[in-house]
Amino acid sequence: MAEKSHVLGMADLLVATAPVKLVTLGLGSCIGLVLFDQQAKVAGMAHIMLPDSRGSGGTEKVGKFADTAVPALFNEMLRHGANKMRIRAKIAGGAQMFALPGASADFLTVGAKNVRETTMRLARLGIALIASDTGGNRGRTIEFSTDNWLLKVKTLGKGVAEI
Secondary structure, three states: OOOEEEEEOOOOEEEEEOOEEEEEEEEOOOEEEEEEEOOOOEEEEEEEOEOOOOOOOOOOOHHHEHHHHHHHHHHHHHHOOOOOOOOEEEEEEOOOOOOOOOOOHHHHOHHHHHHHHHHHHHHHOOOEEEEEEEOOOOOEEEEEEOOOOEEEEEEOOOEEEEO
């Protein structure tokens, strides 16, 4: 059976059963989070934009924030038959895309905060982060395939890495 491809936009999250290819484009300071359980043949992806949902009023998409996306993706994985002890994670993104004169340091560290919040939320759920490609100052596009359970990371000006 051929892989079905799903392209996720910003703040989206999706869980699907193999064979599947999950793709998200344009990760700058955003995080592309992949959770998977190879044995159950279940994979999920979230395109996380910001570290936490405080002050959002609760009207935003759950995938927009690390503090809501990580547990939501985890729970959706379980609903699709994944075993919590077998779920593994890979992440990419979290770059510092801009250096703006006069901008607050807080504004400029969104990527690092996204990485920190995402990894902390994974640890709280007991999910092993087995690979990451984060930081720097270049945008990324990611593609996760259940054909080989690898995350292909395309970094602007740097080429492709498989993690």
